[in-house]
Amino acid sequence: MNQIISTHNLSKRYGNTYRVKDVNLAVCEGDIYGFLGPNGAGKSTTLKMILGLTRPTDGEVRIFGKDLGANRRLILSETGSLIESPSYYGHLTGLENMRVIQRLKDVPDKNVWEALKIVRLENQKDKKVEQYSLGMKQRLGIAMGLLSFPKLLILDEPTNGLDPAGIGEIRELIKSLPERYEMTVLISSHLLSEIEQMATTVGIINDGLLMYQGSMEDLKNKNRPTISLKTQNNKLAYQLLFDKGFSPKEREDALVFEYLTNKQVALANKSLVEANIDVLRIEEHKMNLESIFLDITGKGHSL
CATH class of the missing domain: 3.30.70 (Alpha-Beta Plaits)
Structure with a gap:
């Protein structure tokens, strides 16, 4: 199966301390890859390096089979993301924020309406984002990531701030993306129960080290009595x-x-x-x- 993301000995050091060390991720086409670890384990740092937002100390990143350093613009045109927390203009409405991203990504109007509908914000689109709840802001961030309906979607803790019903809806949305839009999803979380219900493949990171990588089925098989x-x-x-x-x-x-x-x-x-x-x-x-x-x-x- 085609590898959408592959990293080789990916590392990030601050001073003498490694935040991420020798991480070798393998995310295959059509995967929902659950990147699991406690807060501070190195998840966000790894995702930032994959997106070119942070420069690695060592190692390399390949996305769609291409080297990230040499093909960043092309790769990012086919990638959507939500890292740490949504970026938005609080004085603008939800729709106006979506229009900003629409212009940057040069996508048609229908994408805007479909993305808003998917995250259930179509009835809140004319409200200023500064008046949104935390959960609504999170859903807007996911809509922005979905706007170009990319081949690869990277979500960092996407259920933060959502109530149980909202978590369930986002979970079902994410599970539908590979089949519905031929999308590969890399999702990080510290919530094991969420990863268990969504992911087809899982990577466990702790203290910057990738401790386990394999199918969710294989991980569950470790659960033999x-x-x-x-x-x-x-x-x-x-x-x-x-x-x-x-x-x-x-x-x-x-x-x-x-x-x-x-x-x-x-x-x-x-x-x-x-x-x-x-x-x-x-x-x-x-x-x-x-x-x-x-x-x-x-x-x-x-x-």
């Missing part, structure tokens, strides 16, 4: 089960097994009982995605 088994004599139980082909791990006061079928659990239990080793407890543990995130990054803080 483990079986915890506690006996009256775990050391003896460990040896017995190991000899029978099991691969338990000793953790605290229990033996932990990965990927056991129900039949295998029953066999382990039967083997222990027949050896007169009392089984005190059998439990299934399943990690949620946040636990997987913490496991991948090795960090003790949540998103």
Whole structure:
């Protein structure tokens, strides 16, 4: 599949501190790529480098197969974006702000009306933006990004300031873009639940390092359950089960097994009982995605 965005060892250093270090993103055509990480992890800095708003210390960016440095104008003509917070003229109406971007991008009137309709601002278009709520300003920023219906749309925390209903609407909008407009979407967020519901591919960044990159399906497959088994004599139980082909791990006061079928659990239990080793407890543990995130990054803080 064609790579719409690829970065090679992309890095940004301020003084002696790396904000982003050796990031290799691979965003394929038609993806909704969820760029996930805590606040301050390096998401916005990475997106700014991809758009040419910040110069990398090291590394390179290729978009649509072209080098960003040599083809920035052409690349940006086919790219829409919303980075950090929307840019707008508060004394102008929503429609007037859209007209400014329309002139810059040289797109037809129908694009303006369709973009406003998509983000549900068609009835607020004649209101001054300084009177907009935070959520309305966010939706206007997304409409500006959509105005040219680009091949690539980059959204940095697009659900900021939205109420639950608004978050749901923007989520459904983003999910529809690849099929409806043949658009590839790169979306950053610190909200794992949002990325989980939208993204087809996910990249996890923390402390400027890309800790994981792969399909959302593969990430969820890391969510396989483990079986915890506690006996009256775990050391003896460990040896017995190991000899029978099991691969338990000793953790605290229990033996932990990965990927056991129900039949295998029953066999382990039967083997222990027949050896007169009392089984005190059998439990299934399943990690949620946040636990997987913490496991991948090795960090003790949540998103």
